Amino acid sequence: MERLIAGEKERFEMEVSLLTADDTYQLLRLKAFHRPYHPNHLSVVLYDLSEVDEARRQLVTERAQAREIYEAVNAAISQIDLFSGRILFHSQGFLHIFEELPQDLILSREWLFERLDVRDHATMKQFIRRLVDGQAGTIQYRLHFPDGRVKWIEDQQIPVFQLDGTIAYTNSIMHDITLQKAYEERLRQLALRDAVTHLPN
Incomplete structure (x- = not known):
C-alpha cells in the first residue's frame, strides 16, 4: 500500500483474512488502485471470498476422497x-x-x-x-x-x-x-x- 501511495505501483491486489467480531476469520480479496484523474486518491475494493474459500476446502476434501477411492479399488x-x-x-x-x-x-x-x-x-x-x-x-x-x-x-x-x-x-x-x-x-x-x-x- 505504501508503494502504491508513493506512486511506485499503479495497482495491487491480495487475499487477506480479517478477524470478525465473533472471533472467526473472513477471507477477503482486496484490490487497490489510483483513481483516474485523481492522482492523490486511491480506491480500495473488498470482495467477500467466504464462499470461494469454502469451495476450495470442499475441492481439496473431494480430491483427497477421490484419491482414497482410487487407491482402495482393486x-x-x-x-x-x-x-x-x-x-x-x-x-x-x-x-x-x-x-x-x-x-x-x-x-x-x-x-x-x-x-x-x-x-x-x-x-x-x-x-x-x-x-x-x-x-x-x-x-x-x-x-x-x-x-x-x-x-x-x-x-x-x-x-x-x-x-x-x-x-x-x-x-x-x-x-x-x-x-x-x-x-x-x-x-x-x-x-x-x-x-x-x-x-x-
Whole structure:
C-alpha cells in the first residue's frame, strides 16, 4: 500500500483474512488502485471470498476422497495423453501391474511393446488405432517380466474429448486377471481330459 501511495505501483491486489467480531476469520480479496484523474486518491475494493474459500476446502476434501477411492479399488486407474504418451494421472494400482513406471512418465509404444507378449502385438496395434479414432474399448493382453512371470491384463480405455472434438486424453481402468485366466484354463483342461487318468475325454 505504501508503494502504491508513493506512486511506485499503479495497482495491487491480495487475499487477506480479517478477524470478525465473533472471533472467526473472513477471507477477503482486496484490490487497490489510483483513481483516474485523481492522482492523490486511491480506491480500495473488498470482495467477500467466504464462499470461494469454502469451495476450495470442499475441492481439496473431494480430491483427497477421490484419491482414497482410487487407491482402495482393486484396479489401476490412469489418464493418458494418447498422442504424447504422457501419463497425466495414475493410481498405485498402475505400479502394481507394471511394477515400474516409464521414464518421465511417457508411456511410449516401445516401452509397452517390449513388455507385451508378441502374440498380442497385432491386437494392441489395432486397439490403439481405434482409440485414436475416438472409439472406447476393452482389450486383454499378456505382460512378460524379467523373472519369467506372465500377467494377464484387462484394460478398458475411454477417450475424453475436448470441445472442438479432439481427444484430450483417455481414462484407463486395468485389472490383473491372471488368476481368472488360470482358472479358465483349468476348466478347459478338465473339460478336455479325465481328472483321474489325464486321458483325453
